[in-house]
Amino acid sequence: MTRTMHLWGIFSVATIITVLSYVILTETDRQETATAKIQAQAVTAATDLYAENCVSCHGASGEGILSTPPLNSDALRMMDEESILKTIARGRYGTTMAAWSVDEGGVLSNSAITQLVTFIYHADWEAVSARVAALGLTPPEPVVVEISPETMTQIQALPDGASLANGLTLYTENCVACHGTAIAPTLNSEDLRSRLTDDDLTRIIREGVAGTLMAGWSNILSETEVTDLVNFIRNYPVLETAGITLPTAPPPIAVEMTPELIAEGGRLFGILCVQCHGVNGYGTQIAPALNAQPFLDDTPDSALAQIIANGVPGTKMPAWGGYLSESDVLAITAYIRSWAPTAPPTVGN
Ligand code: HEC
Ligand code: HEC
Ligand code: HEC
The missing domain is CATH 1.10.760.10 (Cytochrome c-like domain)
Structure with missing residues (x-):
């Protein structure tokens, strides 16, 4: 009798455990x-x-x-x-x-x-x-410059050619947009080469130049890549002597203020600027209104384009020059200018 109850007891405990674990598992x-x-x-x-x-x-x-x-x-x-x-x-x-x-x-x-x-x-x-x-929000490709396969083969044949070729590739991918245009000084000058040691170049590329558009690249480029860039900048004259023409960014294009251009500027503004400057440029807590009479009156087109290309160093306003082509910058300028006739007399935000 007691033994049966005992068995029953074990049985019920086992049942409870099974049911419980089933519940817990599910x-x-x-x-x-x-x-x-x-x-x-x-x-x-x-x-x-x-x-x-x-x-x-x-x-x-x-x-x-x-x-x-x-x-x-x-x-x-x-x-x-x-x-x-x-x-x-x-x-x-x-x-x-x-x-x-x-x-x-x-x-x-x-x-x-x-x-x-x-x-x-x-x-x-x-x-x-x-x-x-x-959503139509794919950003435009950064400005790129093609290097011909012939040039690459020529460079690779030079002493230390692999490193120079890699430096040139990195330069065209990351630097030419600014350093091949008026935005930044050329990296091919006797002055630069005599003023800056390899260590200086390495430091500038890694850390950037505070308060300017020159960002630090240490998060982006590996040690070897920085070394290849330094090597490339140092040996520009070698490449030139070898008859290799170096790439420059595409020349700026002069654009008129057409409806197409304004529309294109509006599209780019919607992708790149609206999150900070707000819908129709009315401003947000992050960035000031651009759609405002006093601002538009005081800021000529050339200044607008300059601010867009160079940013406002030391603030959240990015420099777009290394990223947008000259015609993109002019399109956005045209779009912002198109607000002038209807811009609120004061900042409404
Ligand atoms: C967004 C534009 C931009 C990009 C992209 C850029 N730079 Fe610069 N860079 C500048 C500006 C502007 C300066 C000048 C800073 C100053 O006023 O001292 C500069 C300065 C430099 C200098 C110092 C030049 C000197 O004469 O003192 C070096 C070296 C340099 N950059 C290398 C590079 C390399 C290498 C890359 C690519 C990995 C690169 N930069 C990408 C804008 C840029
Ligand atoms: C990450 C936020 C951010 C983005 C994105 C941004 N801006 Fe700005 N912008 C700012 C801030 C912040 C300022 C104010 C800088 C200052 O304090 O002078 C500013 C200032 C400006 C100014 C000068 C305004 C003035 O009152 O002097 C213009 C023009 C401008 N931005 C245009 C643009 C355009 C065009 C785009 C898109 C291509 C853009 N911004 C994208 C944050 C941003
Ligand atoms: C105007 C340009 C810009 C915009 C817009 C922007 N970021 Fe960034 N973000 C940066 C930069 C530049 C850095 C690197 C900062 C540094 O050097 O530490 C960064 C860094 C980061 C990091 C750290 C990455 C790392 O490897 O440490 C995260 C995460 C991040 N951003 C998320 C976002 C998110 C999410 C958004 C949108 C809500 C956003 N960012 C919008 C420019 C931007």
């Missing part, structure tokens, strides 16, 4: 499904936030543009949530990475920022780039 399952669902929703919502606010600098597939770092990297996914959250919420002091949190004068709620953090860990960047394209 509950974990359920929670996991719920978490996955919340995560998927966050990623979807954040894709549009990303398209509207971040593509202009970090690229349609998170690949990074010019000296702006990529967001699609394993290195970033290894970073803890708190650090990524802080970077987006508070920005990075002294860089064009603005503080996006409303608490810091930005335009994004804290829940939007949390969604962006989840997005950075879990985004499918191919899908992001497709969504960005569907």
